[in-house]
Amino acid sequence: MHAFTKLTGLVAALDRVNVDTDQIIPKQFLKTIKRTGLREGLFYDWRRQKDGSPDPSFFLNQTRYQGATILLTRDNFGCGSSREHAPWALLDQGFRCVIASSFADIFYNNCFQNGILPVVLKAEEIQALMKDVLATPGYQLTVDLGQQTVTTPTGAGYRFTIDPFRKDCLYRGLDSIGLTLQHESAIAAYEARRKTEAPWLFTDLRT
Amino acid sequence: MSGKTLFDKIWDSHLVRQEPDGTTLLYIDRQLVHEVTSPQAFEGLKLAGRKPRRPGATLAVPDHNVPTTDRRLGIADQVSAIQIQTLEDNCRDFGITLFNMSDIRQGIVHVIGPEQGFTLPGTTIVCGDSHTSTHGAFGALAFGIGTSEVEHVLATQCLVQKRPKTMEIRVDGTLSDRCSAKDVILAIIGKIGTAGGTGYVIEYTGSVIRTLSMEGRMTLCNMSIEGGARAGMVAADEKTFAYIKGRPLAPAGASFDQAVKSWRQLTTDADAKYDAVVVLKAEEIAPQVSWGTSPGMVTGVDRRVPDPAAMTDEKDRKATERALEYMGLTPDMPITAITIDKVFIGSCTNARIEDLRVAANFAKGKKVAKTVHAIVVPGSGLVKQQAEEEGLHRIFTAAGFEWREPGCSMCLAMNADVLQPGERCASTSNRNFEGRQGAGGRTHLVSPAMAVAAAVEGHFVDIRTWS
Ligand code: SF4
Numbered sequence: 001m002h003a004f005t006k007l008t009g010l011v012a013a014l015d016r017v018n019v020d021t022d023q024i025i026p027k028q029f030l031k032t033i034k035r036t037g038l039r040e041g042l043f044y045d046w047r048r049q050k051d052g053s054p055d056p057s058f059f060l061n062q063t064r065y066q067g068a069t070i071l072l073t074r075d076n077f078g079c080g081s082s083r084e085h086a087p088w089a090l091l092d093q094g095f096r097c098v099i100a101s102s103f104a105d106i107f108y109n110n111c112f113q114n115g116i117l118p119v120v121l122k123a124e125e126i127q128a129l130m131k132d133v134l135a136t137p138g139y140q141l142t143v144d145l146g147q148q149t150v151t152t153p154t155g156a157g158y159r160f161t162i163d164p165f166r167k168d169c170l171y172r173g174l175d176s177i178g179l180t181l182q183h184e185s186a187i188a189a190y191e192a193r194r195k196t197e198a199p200w201l202f203t204d205l206r207t
Numbered sequence: 208m209s210g211k212t213l214f215d216k217i218w219d220s221h222l223v224r225q226e227p228d229g230t231t232l233l234y235i236d237r238q239l240v241h242e243v244t245s246p247q248a249f250e251g252l253k254l255a256g257r258k259p260r261r262p263g264a265t266l267a268v269p270d271h272n273v274p275t276t277d278r279r280l281g282i283a284d285q286v287s288a289i290q291i292q293t294l295e296d297n298c299r300d301f302g303i304t305l306f307n308m309s310d311i312r313q314g315i316v317h318v319i320g321p322e323q324g325f326t327l328p329g330t331t332i333v334c335g336d337s338h339t340s341t342h343g344a345f346g347a348l349a350f351g352i353g354t355s356e357v358e359h360v361l362a363t364q365c366l367v368q369k370r371p372k373t374m375e376i377r378v379d380g381t382l383s384d385r386c387s388a389k390d391v392i393l394a395i396i397g398k399i400g401t402a403g404g405t406g407y408v409i410e411y412t413g414s415v416i417r418t419l420s421m422e423g424r425m426t427l428c429n430m431s432i433e434g435g436a437r438a439g440m441v442a443a444d445e446k447t448f449a450y451i452k453g454r455p456l457a458p459a460g461a462s463f464d465q466a467v468k469s470w471r472q473l474t475t476d477a478d479a480k481y482d483a484v485v486v487l488k489a490e491e492i493a494p495q496v497s498w499g500t501s502p503g504m505v506t507g508v509d510r511r512v513p514d515p516a517a518m519t520d521e522k523d524r525k526a527t528e529r530a531l532e533y534m535g536l537t538p539d540m541p542i543t544a545i546t547i548d549k550v551f552i553g554s555c556t557n558a559r560i561e562d563l564r565v566a567a568n569f570a571k572g573k574k575v576a577k578t579v580h581a582i583v584v585p586g587s588g589l590v591k592q593q594a595e596e597e598g599l600h601r602i603f604t605a606a607g608f609e610w611r612e613p614g615c616s617m618c619l620a621m622n623a624d625v626l627q628p629g630e631r632c633a634s635t636s637n638r639n640f641e642g643r644q645g646a647g648g649r650t651h652l653v654s655p656a657m658a659v660a661a662a663v664e665g666h667f668v669d670i671r672t673w674s
Contacts, residue, residue, distance in 0.1 A: 018501050022640040027621045031286040033246035033293050045642050076402040082337040084353035105437050106351055113355035165230035180363045190223045190234055200458035200466045201236050204263030206304050
């Protein structure tokens, strides 16, 4: 997994609430058996007009947002389906950080599995940033995971919170399965104890 | 010290270890796998040279891509076919039980788990699918995960989790005749909003929940995720034990009795505290119809489509305007004036035998309107078989409904069952997001009874007074 330490980058603004994962990556792109190449499906339906041509008003189609690495959006981003294709598609498009006033739980988790930093800021902070980004082509932010700050071009800063364990894993780009496997003996001890408490949970479903 | 909630009891009994910040390594008893969210997980295992820790704790089934028409013809869509083949190959390579497309036990992952006795009280159950919350109906902690986590569970039988908060949603009173679990959960989401449950695990309590059948409880827990909660649960009781008894994968004989003894402990203590409590009165719940593009955009069938001009909050107004434009509805029009083109009775929310019985009961002797195309898609091969034994399929086909093979079907339209742009559907599924049932398609979420009445009349009607 990619580590995330500090990122300065162009910000793209998606000024909508409740953006669900069906919009981020529609179902027809879920038939893939790969993690890569999903960029083409990112916001597929929103990117196009009824006749199939690109919608020039959609943010990702605007030249000012080409090369953006930070996505700024609003409440409840990533709600709905658990599809990890959503962060995969965002990553494929080049986004390494999503800033929103809140995230749906599963999407939030999925970001960490893919080296994407989800940052939660207060609604009024999002409102202020949204205004500035929309008004200022080329607007950049610096997101510093170590310091847990988002810094604007004028030097104003916002702090965000994050669980220490998650932060550490993302900061160092750790393989989370490898990490869990280091606790093999704790898992085995749990299983041995549990087997006596609830033996019916250890019958093999294959028989 | 105060008592423990049902959630606390399950969580605490699955704790393998904890980090200093409270991050928990949680033991996962069982995992369900389907074709859409698993290929990359198996690929990850292969690339890292890892093996499943307990292949016998996982059950796999294809459901999202399967055709609901004659299976002997195979799958026309090559990409779908490859995904299903990949699942079969992976299960063979890793020694995981699979119910393939020709197996009578095949069906929607959240229908077959309970049906097989795979879903048990007190367990932790995961699946790369957000509607895993369904299994909470048995007093289990069940939640959806991403594909990386599917891989994590396969490799370690554990997940790294932060302890969620708990929310009690209590529904007291008596539901009006012909209102169902679907109306209850839609009303709940209408009340708490689509993010109201974010960060929480919900426990449903109250007299209404106790009177619901296991099928009804599954419908309820299924849509917890639409209220933002990863998991919803109902404490197990005699109904739960009776449902489980005798199912193929459930404990049997002395083992069953031992299990029931332990399951009886799994209730919230009288002195336990939830982090949040929401109360609804059953008498206030009318049959629900969603009008917008998010499950929280829902109202009673006796009400009107909202008027954005009357909204003071700018965010709400903008979202409502956008939703009404997409849905092609006029502000303030009565819900019963909305005419429909399609009806879909199916999905992991409402495709169990009880749902089909209710639907058939209302369809009996009626005819689907000429302007409407209606399909019934059973939740599993066994549901289909049972329905046919009871003659329900004949009632449906006589009324003009199509009777299909089991699968997810038009719930998300990954197979050939798709809405055309602009088409409007009364659907018993769980999501009305833009394009969910096909690009440009318009979805109204309703109960099975309401879907049948809409199919017959061609527009929504109040099932309470429909004859
Ligand atoms: S029926 Fe719909 S919601 Fe349920 S698992 Fe299938 S696609 Fe998901």
